[in-house]
Amino acid sequence: MATFEEILTRFEITRADVTSWIEEGLIEPKGEADAYDFDETDTARIGLIVELRRDLEIDDSAIPVVLSLLDQLHAARAALKRIAAAIADLPPDIREQLTAVLGEHASHDAD
Amino acid sequence: MARDPYQVLGVSKTASADDIKKAYRRLAKKLHPDLNPGNAKVAEQFKEVAAANDILSDADKRKRYDAGEIDAAGNQRAPHGYYHPGDPGAAAGTAGGFRRGPRGGYYSSQAEEGSDRYQQRFRFDDIFGEGGIFSDFFGQGGAQAGARAQPKGRDVRLRLTLPFVEAARGTTKMAAMPNGRKLEVKIPAGVQDGQTLRLKAQGMPSDERGGVPGDAFVEVHVAPDSIFTVKDLDVTVDAKVPLRDAVLGGTVTVPTLDGRATVSIPKRANSGQLLRLKGKGISRGGKTGDQYVRLLIVLPDDANDLAALEGALQGEAAAADGRKKS
Numbered sequence: 001m002a003t004f005e006e007i008l009t010r011f012e013i014t015r016a017d018v019t020s021w022i023e024e025g026l027i028e029p030k031g032e033a034d035a036y037d038f039d040e041t042d043t044a045r046i047g048l049i050v051e052l053r054r055d056l057e058i059d060d061s062a063i064p065v066v067l068s069l070l071d072q073l074h075a076a077r078a079a080l081k082r083i084a085a086a087i088a089d090l091p092p093d094i095r096e097q098l099t100a101v102l103g104e105h106a107s108h109d110a111d
Numbered sequence: 112m113a114r115d116p117y118q119v120l121g122v123s124k125t126a127s128a129d130d131i132k133k134a135y136r137r138l139a140k141k142l143h144p145d146l147n148p149g150n151a152k153v154a155e156q157f158k159e160v161a162a163a164n165d166i167l168s169d170a171d172k173r174k175r176y177d178a179g180e181i182d183a184a185g186n187q188r189a190p191h192g193y194y195h196p197g198d199p200g201a202a203a204g205t206a207g208g209f210r211r212g213p214r215g216g217y218y219s220s221q222a223e224e225g226s227d228r229y230q231q232r233f234r235f236d237d238i239f240g241e242g243g244i245f246s247d248f249f250g251q252g253g254a255q256a257g258a259r260a261q262p263k264g265r266d267v268r269l270r271l272t273l274p275f276v277e278a279a280r281g282t283t284k285m286a287a288m289p290n291g292r293k294l295e296v297k298i299p300a301g302v303q304d305g306q307t308l309r310l311k312a313q314g315m316p317s318d319e320r321g322g323v324p325g326d327a328f329v330e331v332h333v334a335p336d337s338i339f340t341v342k343d344l345d346v347t348v349d350a351k352v353p354l355r356d357a358v359l360g361g362t363v364t365v366p367t368l369d370g371r372a373t374v375s376i377p378k379r380a381n382s383g384q385l386l387r388l389k390g391k392g393i394s395r396g397g398k399t400g401d402q403y404v405r406l407l408i409v410l411p412d413d414a415n416d417l418a419a420l421e422g423a424l425q426g427e428a429a430a431a432d433g434r435k436k437s
Contacts, residue, residue, distance in 0.1 A: 028228070045229065048145050048218035055139040056146075067229075070145065074219070074230040077148060 002038040010043075011050045021049060026067055113184035116163030116176065124177070128170070135164040148219035262322035265315035269329045271296060275336035278302050279346070279368050279393045286329060290315065296329050301344070301395030304333040338366055344393045344400025347385070349407050352376055354420070357408045365404050367391050374404055382408040 008015060021027050022036075027045055029036040038046070049067070052058045058066055087095060117124055120134040142157040144150075166172045166183065175181050269286045281300030285293045294313055302308070307330045314325025340347040350363045360378040364371050367388065374386055385403045392400025411417045 041229070044218045051139075051143065051145075055136055056143060057136055057140075070218075071230045073148065078230065 002043055004036050004038075007038050007043065007046060011046060013046075013050060018046070021046070024064060026064060113162065113182070114159065116166045116183050119159050119163035120167060122167075126167075128168070131164070131167045135160065135168065144217045145219050154217075262317055262319045264317040264322060264325035266325040267314040267327045269294070269296075269327060270332065271298075271329055272332040272334055273298065273302070274334050275339060275341070276368060278304075278331070278333040279339075288315075288327070294327060298331065301393045302331050302333070303395075304331070306331050339368075341393070344395060344398060345403060346392050346400065347403040347405055350374070350404045351409045352380065352406045354408055354410055357381070357406065363404075363406075367402055368393070376406065380406050380408075382406060 002010070004015070004018070007013075007018060018027075022029065026049065027038075027042050029038045029042045031037040045067075048070075049063060052063055052066060053060065087098060090098070117126070120131060120138065122130055122134045126134070138160045139157070140146075142153050142160060144154045144157055147153040163183070166176050166181075172181070176183070267288055269288070271284055271286055273282070273284070278298065279301060281302070282298050284296045284298060286296050288294050294310070296308065296310065298308070307328050310327040310329065312324045313327035316322075316324045338348055346368065348365050348367075350365045352361070352363055355361070356363070356376050357380045358378070360380075361376050362373050363376055364373050368391065372388065372391070374388065376386075384406045386406065388402040388404065390399050391402035394400075411420060
């Protein structure tokens with residue numbers, strides 16, 4: 001957990017930056033406006049926003065789009081992991097069948 | 112050995128601070144681990160780029176590197192943002208102008224856990240639920256959204272596992288549909304493991320008035336049997352035959368697909384010999400196979416009978432010896 005002050009020092013950002021991200025819904029720290037509590041996910045997400053702006057030169061107006069796409073990418077990856085785990089629980093012959101069918105589809109896609 | 116940071120960023124020794132910043136940003140846009148989640152190779156590459164930038168973006172460090180005071184890896188801070196517990200490099204990182212802090216970590220490494228509430232904004236429902244990518248696959252009820260709604264109801268996929276004998280003879284089974292409705296499935300005689308039966312219009316009802324229901328596809332699995340060995344349409348069972356019956360002839364009762372049958376054993380039958388019961392195999396597609404009975408000759412169970420047999424054989428052996436000697 002980090003406090004507002006710790007976040008500002010760590011990332012060299014202003015109070016107005018963080019407040020606007022919270023208002024836009026880009027980050028959702030726990031607690032009230034006077035005493036926000038930033039957990040590890042919030043902190044990492046702020047780090048990401050900082051790097052998107054500074055190193056990747058993404059406009060403030062485009063940041064919500066990028067974050068939304070990244071969130072969707074992560075959700076999709078989590079879903080794929082869930083499917084992969086389900087496949088791993090199937091009997092070997094069915095896994096082989098599935099691999100074969102997936103291979104067929106992949107070669108169709110390549111056409 | 113860490114590579115020369117100038118080479119890593121692709122800039123010359125005389126590059127300006129601005130050139131270096133530009134080169135770093137160009138590479139970061141391509142290699143940032145948060146834009147390439149799960150890609151370890153890119154993460155490694157970015158680590159190298161970040162380490163190079165660490166040295167070259169800091170005028171003092173760059174001077175010391177150029178003077179040979181530090182090497183590309185030597186006085187390197189922990190590549191920014193990586194959190195390696197127990198790694199001395201990470202501790203060194205806290206000493207430097209470590210922007211993200213030792214407990215930061217890339218966002219992807221947090222987000223990938225699946226507990227991240229930000230990604231929960233896009234729930235599994237988008238993928239597994241109604242109208243999602245797999246909604247057809249899992250046969251969940253409900254209409255697909257908008258233009259893709261079809262008058263035909265949803266197809267349903269079901270599985271049934273049958274004992275071998277029932278599969279061979281054919282039967283009727285009840286299967287539960289996802290909506291709880293019971294579906295009567297007629298299994299034709301001779302159904303094979305993995306075969307899918309299509310029950311037309313037995314799937315989910317159409318959402319539209321007058322629409323056709325979907326189909327039900329029933330994938331049949333046949334459990335292997337401990338008594339019958341199957342090859343194509345033929346089945347084989349083993350039958351234990353007492354030695355006496357094998358020598359003198361007799362009968363044995365064996366299981367068949369239609370119940371039990373009594374089979375005559377010819378005189379002087381041998382172990383492993385196959386007796387054919389014509390037309391007692393599996394029927395499929397207008398053809399019918401045969402059943403084979405494999406004879407396994409066994410010694411008498413009864414101790415007295417066994418002793419008598421021993422006596423007889425020893426007597427015969429003695430007689431044979433006598434013949435040889437004379």
